[in-house]
Amino acid sequence: xxxxxxxxxxxxxxPLPRRLLSDLRLDGLLSxxxxxxxxxxxxxxxxxxxxxxxxxxxxQTVCRAMTECLSALEALESACLRLNASxxxxxxxxxxxxxxxxxxxxxxxxxxxxTWGELFAETSTYFVHPETEQALNTLREDLRRLEELLLPLRxxxxxxxGGYRLFPDDGAISEExxxxxxxxxxxxxxxxxxxxxxxxxxxxxxxxLALCPEATAEIEEIxxxxxxxxxxxxxxxxxxxxxxxxxxxxxxRAEAKGIPHTLPAIAPKPEYRADALFxxxxxxxxxPIVPNDARFTExxxxxxxxxxxxxxxTTYLRAMGINLLLFGAGCPIxxxxxxxxxFPRMDAHFxxxxxxxxxxxLEDEARRTDTMLAExxxxxxxxxxxxxxxxxxxxxxxxxLKRLAADLTAAGxxxxxxxxxxxxxxxxxxxxxxxxxxGNCRTFxxxxxxxxxxxxxxxxxxxxxxxxxxLEKRRGTHAY
Numbered sequence: 001x002x003x004x005x006x007x008x009x010x011x012x013x014x015p016l017p018r019r020l021l022s023d024l025r026l027d028g029l030l031s032x033x034x035x036x037x038x039x040x041x042x043x044x045x046x047x048x049x050x051x052x053x054x055x056x057x058x059x060q061t062v063c064r065a066m067t068e069c070l071s072a073l074e075a076l077e078s079a080c081l082r083l084n085a086s087x088x089x090x091x092x093x094x095x096x097x098x099x100x101x102x103x104x105x106x107x108x109x110x111x112x113x114x115t116w117g118e119l120f121a122e123t124s125t126y127f128v129h130p131e132t133e134q135a136l137n138t139l140r141e142d143l144r145r146l147e148e149l150l151l152p153l154r155x156x157x158x159x160x161x162g163g164y165r166l167f168p169d170d171g172a173i174s175e176e177x178x179x180x181x182x183x184x185x186x187x188x189x190x191x192x193x194x195x196x197x198x199x200x201x202x203x204x205x206x207x208x209l210a211l212c213p214e215a216t217a218e219i220e221e222i223x224x225x226x227x228x229x230x231x232x233x234x235x236x237x238x239x240x241x242x243x244x245x246x247x248x249x250x251x252x253r254a255e256a257k258g259i260p261h262t263l264p265a266i267a268p269k270p271e272y273r274a275d276a277l278f279x280x281x282x283x284x285x286x287x288p289i290v291p292n293d294a295r296f297t298e299x300x301x302x303x304x305x306x307x308x309x310x311x312x313x314t315t316y317l318r319a320m321g322i323n324l325l326l327f328g329a330g331c332p333i334x335x336x337x338x339x340x341x342x343f344p345r346m347d348a349h350f351x352x353x354x355x356x357x358x359x360x361x362l363e364d365e366a367r368r369t370d371t372m373l374a375e376x377x378x379x380x381x382x383x384x385x386x387x388x389x390x391x392x393x394x395x396x397x398x399x400x401l402k403r404l405a406a407d408l409t410a411a412g413x414x415x416x417x418x419x420x421x422x423x424x425x426x427x428x429x430x431x432x433x434x435x436x437x438x439g440n441c442r443t444f445x446x447x448x449x450x451x452x453x454x455x456x457x458x459x460x461x462x463x464x465x466x467x468x469x470x471l472e473k474r475r476g477t478h479a480y
Contacts, residue, residue, distance in 0.1 A: 002131055004233035005122040007240035008037070013344055013379070015039040016325075023350040023386075024321045025281035033239050034246050041328035044266055044342050050330025051263045052117030057248050062116060069109040070241040076102040077235040088205035093150060093219055099231055100143045106234045107136060123237075139229070142222045149215045153208055247331045254280060254334055259289060264327050264338035270380050270414060272296040272324065276336035279319035290444040291335070292316050296382075301414040302405065304424040305446065307434025312444035313418045314386055316432075320416055321348055321384050343414070345381035347372045349388050362392045362400070369404050373411065383408060383415040390420055398423050405429060425449065 016039045021027065026035060042050065056062045079099040087095065107127065114124030126132055180190045209216045251261045259278050267273075276291035283289075290312065296303070305313050323333040327340045349369055351361070365388055372383060388404070389397040398421045405427075408415050416432075425431055431449035436442060 002126060002129060004230065004236070005126050006236050007119060007123065008243075011040045011042065013041070014375075016041065016346055020321075020346070020348050021325070023348050024318050024325070025284070026322065026325075028284040029250070029281055031242070031246060033242050037239070037243050038325045038329050041325075041342065041344055041346070042330050043344075047266060047327070047330040047342055049117060049119040051332075053119050053244055054248065054330070054332055055263060056116045057244065063245070063248060065109075065112065066116075066241055066245060069106075069113065070238065070245065072102070072106040072109050073235050073238050073241065076106045077232065077238065079103075080232050080235070088200045088202040089209060090153060090205040091200050093146075093223075094154065096223055096226075097143065097146045097150060100139060100146065100226065103229075103231045103234070104136065104140060104143060110234060110237065135229075139226070142226060146219065146222050149219050153212060153215065247326075250280070250283075251332050251334075254278070254283060257283065257289075259283075259334055260336050261332040261334050262337055263332050264335075264340045267339050267341040270298055270301070270341045270343070272320070272340050272382065272414065274323065274333070274335045274338040274340070277319045277323055277338075278334040279315045280322055280334045281318055282315070290315075292319065292446045294320060296414050296416075300430045301412075302409050303416055303430050303432050304405075304427075305416060305418045305432040305434070306420070306422055306424065306449070307446075308436055308442065311434030311436065311442045312446060313434050315444065316434075316446045317348075317384050317386055317416055317418050321346070324382055341380075343382045344379040345376050346383070347375070347381065348384040348386070350386045351388055351390060362389065362396070365389055365391075366400055373407060373413075376411065376413065381413045383413055385415065385417040385419075387418055387420060394421070397421065402427065 015036075018035075018039060021035050021038060026038070030038070057066070076099070079095070079102040083092070083095050083099060085092070110123055111127035112124075113120040127136075183190045254261060259280070260276070264274070272294055273296070274294040277294050278289050278291050280289075292312075305316065307313055319334075323335060323338070324340065324343065324346055326333045327338070328342060328346070333340075349365070349372060351365055369385070369388060376383075385404075389400045391397075392400065401417070401419060401421055401424070405415075405417065432446050433449040434442070435445045435447050
């Protein structure tokens with residue numbers, strides 16, 4: 001039989017660091033299965049194929065069919081795992097029949113996935129291949145015959161009082177069925193009980209099979225024919241189906257909060273453009289989410305972000321990172337519209353999570369940021385920095401910051417650097433700032449710094465009732 005195709009194949013590039021997803025607060029929002037797939041960015045073709053699936057899932061019948069398919073695959077996986085070579089032979093025969101039935105059911109459902117986009121085309125094609133059709137038809141005939149052979153063997157058994165009794169084949173019913181019938185005759189409602197199965201003693205199993213040697217021999221022949229079948233192969237689709245359904249459920253949850261999602265256009269050259277980008281990690285805490293725009297191009301690939309504490313800087317950085325991860329995995333992102341390049345590498349630095357080993361914070365941060373650049377390995381990366389070097393002396397920290405920014409842009413990488421070093425306004429790099437209203441209220445909106453007083457500085461002046469003129473007077477009064 002042909003090799004069963006897999007939906008998601010491993011990417012050749014190394015996975016993104018797992019800590020990146022923790023830094024972006026995705027741990028409390030998605031399962032480990034989804035997080036592991038987000039760690040492996042796709043190429044352009046794979047992104048397009050996955051986007052087709054998500055587009056198909058906007059139709060509810062597709063979602064229901066995918067859920068049914070996943071349930072069948074999980075039932076198959078369970079049936080395979082329940083096979084225990086040490087079980088009594090008759091029990092083992094029944095488990096083989098259950099596995100074969102689950103396998104054929106899963107294959108039948110997977111064969112109907114051809115309308116879900118190119119990603120499922122190979123799976124659909126697999127089932128119409130003559131070799132596959134012939135093999136499955138043989139297995140269907142094997143299952144029919146296997147159930148036919150097992151029926152008289154199983155019907156002759158009745159669990160009762162912790163043991164078994166043998167009855168003639170015809171008309172044999174279980175103790176549970178007998179009791180249910182009696183309760184119904186009395187006009188009562190049978191309880192919804194699931195009595196524990198009594199293990200079949202090996203001696204009884206062998207005695208029954210010894211009475212039916214021809215049936216036993218034919219069952220063994222059927223199982224021998226199936227020995228080369230990889231029954232677990234279709235279960236390899238489970239992680240992918242779970243991923244699609246989980247991300248779709250996340251978009252539905254966000255939509256209920258008025259948050260839009262979109263399938264971004266794939267940019268042919270490095271850029272990251274998005275209108276009304278949302279930090280979806282805030283859904284975990286049920287916080288209101290303020291959208292912001294992103295404009296990162298080859299002309300301006302790197303920005304510093306400054307502004308008042310609590311003004312939304314880290315939220316903006318997370319929105320950038322989370323949605324870039326989602327796009328790289330072929331998922332919808334949480335924005336009104338977007339056009340993004342499939343960056344093959346992404347990383348982030350959050351100093352709050354540093355673990356110092358024999359060095360100080362500055363040395364450790366410098367080492368880790370150098371490692372981040374080295375791990376890009378010549379790939380165009382998008383790198384995020386949240387208050388890196390913030391614990392250092394002003395001049396020393398600012399010097400490290402400028403060196404890192406220069407190295408990053410010289411290597412052709414994109415990036416966003418949230419910082420409290422307002423001296424960055426004196427550099428040639430473009431600046432973003434967290435906007436504060438005249439009433440000293442944080443808007444959580446991020447906008448381009450236009451050369452006016454920085455929002456952080458303006459925030460301090462308003463708090464102390466100062467302005468530029470009064471500062472000049474003070475400067476003159478205290479000058480030496």
